[in-house]
Amino acid sequence: MKAAGKHRWFVPDAYLPAESSHGLESHEAACLLNVSDEDARVAFTFYFEDREPIGEVALSLGARRTRHVRLDRADELGVELPRGTPFAYAVESDVPVVLQHSRLDTTAGGYTLFTTIAYSE
Amino acid sequence: MKAAGKHRWFVPDAYLPAESSHGLESHEAACLLNVSDEDARVAFTFYFEDREPIGEVALSLGARRTRHVRLDRADELGVELPRGTPFAYAVESDVPVVLQHSRLDTTAGGYTLFTTIAYSE
Amino acid sequence: MKAAGKHRWFVPDAYLPAESSHGLESHEAACLLNVSDEDARVAFTFYFEDREPIGEVALSLGARRTRHVRLDRADELGVELPRGTPFAYAVESDVPVVLQHSRLDTTAGGYTLFTTIAYSE
Amino acid sequence: MKAAGKHRWFVPDAYLPAESSHGLESHEAACLLNVSDEDARVAFTFYFEDREPIGEVALSLGARRTRHVRLDRADELGVELPRGTPFAYAVESDVPVVLQHSRLDTTAGGYTLFTTIAYSE
Numbered sequence: 001m002k003a004a005g006k007h008r009w010f011v012p013d014a015y016l017p018a019e020s021s022h023g024l025e026s027h028e029a030a031c032l033l034n035v036s037d038e039d040a041r042v043a044f045t046f047y048f049e050d051r052e053p054i055g056e057v058a059l060s061l062g063a064r065r066t067r068h069v070r071l072d073r074a075d076e077l078g079v080e081l082p083r084g085t086p087f088a089y090a091v092e093s094d095v096p097v098v099l100q101h102s103r104l105d106t107t108a109g110g111y112t113l114f115t116t117i118a119y120s121e
Numbered sequence: 122m123k124a125a126g127k128h129r130w131f132v133p134d135a136y137l138p139a140e141s142s143h144g145l146e147s148h149e150a151a152c153l154l155n156v157s158d159e160d161a162r163v164a165f166t167f168y169f170e171d172r173e174p175i176g177e178v179a180l181s182l183g184a185r186r187t188r189h190v191r192l193d194r195a196d197e198l199g200v201e202l203p204r205g206t207p208f209a210y211a212v213e214s215d216v217p218v219v220l221q222h223s224r225l226d227t228t229a230g231g232y233t234l235f236t237t238i239a240y241s242e
Numbered sequence: 243m244k245a246a247g248k249h250r251w252f253v254p255d256a257y258l259p260a261e262s263s264h265g266l267e268s269h270e271a272a273c274l275l276n277v278s279d280e281d282a283r284v285a286f287t288f289y290f291e292d293r294e295p296i297g298e299v300a301l302s303l304g305a306r307r308t309r310h311v312r313l314d315r316a317d318e319l320g321v322e323l324p325r326g327t328p329f330a331y332a333v334e335s336d337v338p339v340v341l342q343h344s345r346l347d348t349t350a351g352g353y354t355l356f357t358t359i360a361y362s363e
Numbered sequence: 364m365k366a367a368g369k370h371r372w373f374v375p376d377a378y379l380p381a382e383s384s385h386g387l388e389s390h391e392a393a394c395l396l397n398v399s400d401e402d403a404r405v406a407f408t409f410y411f412e413d414r415e416p417i418g419e420v421a422l423s424l425g426a427r428r429t430r431h432v433r434l435d436r437a438d439e440l441g442v443e444l445p446r447g448t449p450f451a452y453a454v455e456s457d458v459p460v461v462l463q464h465s466r467l468d469t470t471a472g473g474y475t476l477f478t479t480i481a482y483s484e
Contacts, residue, residue: 005242011396012394031207035168035211049431052427065170068134100134100237102235111228113234114478119367122287143351143352152328189328227352232351234347234355234356235477236345246484277453308411353475357479
C-alpha cells in the first residue's frame with residue numbers, strides 16, 4: 001500500500017500509574033502503524049516537567065506492520081520510564097507512520113482506558 | 122448533503138480483548154459515516170505485529186448512512202480477527218467518508234470505553 | 243477573540259445507551275465552543291444505519307460561549323433520538339466553531355466516559 | 364528539537380466533576396508539550412454557557428518541557444474554576460506547543476479517564 005502518515009508525532013499526556021489492580025498492570029502503549037513497503041526506523045524522545053529530555057530511543061517497525069510499544073517495559077523500550085510521573089513524548093520516523101496513544105489505568109481498583117490519535121506534522 | 126471526509130483512514134491501536142464481563146462482550150467498532158448522496162464501497166486491511174496484512178475486506182456503506190462495523194463479528198465483517206492480539210487497520214473508500222474507532226473492554230470485571238477519530242489523509 | 247474552528251463537523255460514533263446505573267443517566271453531549279464575537283446558528287443532522295437522516299435541527303450558540311448539548315434531552319434538542327440505536331451526526335455552523343463529542347455510559351453497573359474532537363472540514 | 368505544534372488550541376468539553384471516590388479527586392489536566400528550545404508563555408481563556416469568559420490566565424512552559432496543568436488547582440492555575448459546571452477553554456502560546464486534554468472522573472464510585480488531542484489552528 002502507498003505510504004501514509006507523518007514523520008513527526010507528539011503525545012503531551014503520558015503517565016504510567018504507580019498502582020495496578022484487576023490482575024492487569026497499569027500501562028501505556030505507543031501504537032505505531034507502517035502501511036508502506038519500507039521498514040521504518042522510529043526514534044522516541046521523552047519529555048518531563050522538571051528535567052531535560054531522555055532520548056533518542058531507536059526502535060524498528062517493519063514494512064506493513066503495526067507495533068504496540070509498551071512504555072512500561074524497559075526491556076522492550078530500551079529505557080526505564082518512571083511511574084507516577086507526568087511525561088510526554090515525541091516520535092520521529094524516517095518513513096511516514098501513524099501513532100495512536102493509549103493508557104490502561106487500574107489504579108485503586110479502577111479499570112479505565114483512554115486513547116487518541118497523536119498530534120502530527 | 123455535500124460529501125465530507127477522506128478516502129483513506131488509519132487506526133493503529135486495535136485489539137479485541139479475550140475476556141468479557143457484565144454480560145457485555147468486549148468488542149471494537151469501526152464507525153463509518155457517509156453523508157454524501159452516493160453509496161460507498163469501503164475496503165478494510167488489517168495489520169499485525171508479526172505477519173503479513175489480511176485484506177482487502179470489502180463492505181458497502183449507503184448514501185446518507187452510518188455503519189458501526191463490529192470487528193469481532195466474522196459474519197458481519199467477512200473475516201475472523203484474533204482476540205487477545207494487537208492489530209491495526211486501514212480503510213479505503215471510493216467516496217469520502219469519516220471513520221471513528223471505539224472499543225468496549227469488559228475484561229476482568231472492568232467496564233471501559235475509548236474512542237478517537239481515526240487518522241486520515 | 244478572533245474566530246476559530248470550522249463550519250462543518252462530523253461524529254460517526256453516536257449511541258445513547260438504553261441502560262443506566264450509579265444514579266447517573268447514560269448520555270452523550272455535543273460540546274460546542276464559539277470563541278468569536280458573533281452568535282452562531284448551528285444545525286444538527288442525524289444519520290442512521292437503516293433509514294433517512296433526521297434534520298436539520300437548529301440551535302443557537304452565543305458569542306464567546308460554550309454549549310454542551312445533551313443528545314438525550316428531547317426538550318433541549320428539539321428532537322427525540324432513539325436509545326440503544328447506533329447513529330451519527332453532522333453539525334453545520336454559520337460561524338466557525340469547535341465540536342467535541344463525549345459519552346457517559348453507565349450500562350450494566352459500569353461507569354465510563356469517552357471523548358474525541360470531532361472531524362472537521 | 365525543531366519547534367512543533369500550533370499557537371492556538373481549543374477544548375470544548377471541560378468539566379470538573381463535583382464528586383470524587385476511590386481516594387482520587389476528580390480532575391482535568393491541560394497537558395502541554397513544548398519541544399522547542401525557547402520558553403513559552405501560554406495564556407488560558409475559560410468559556411461558560413451563561414456568562415462572559417474568564418482570562419487570560421498566563422502560565423509559563425519551559426523549553427523542552429511538558430506541563431500537565433491541573434484545572435482544579437486554583438493555586439497552580441491562578442484562577443478558581445467552578446465544579447459541576449460545563450465550560451470550555453482556549454490556550455494561546457507565543458511558541459508552537461501541543462495540547463492534550465484529559466479528565467479523571469471518580470463520581471459516584473466510578474473510575475474513568477478520557478483524553479483527546481485538542482483542536483488547533
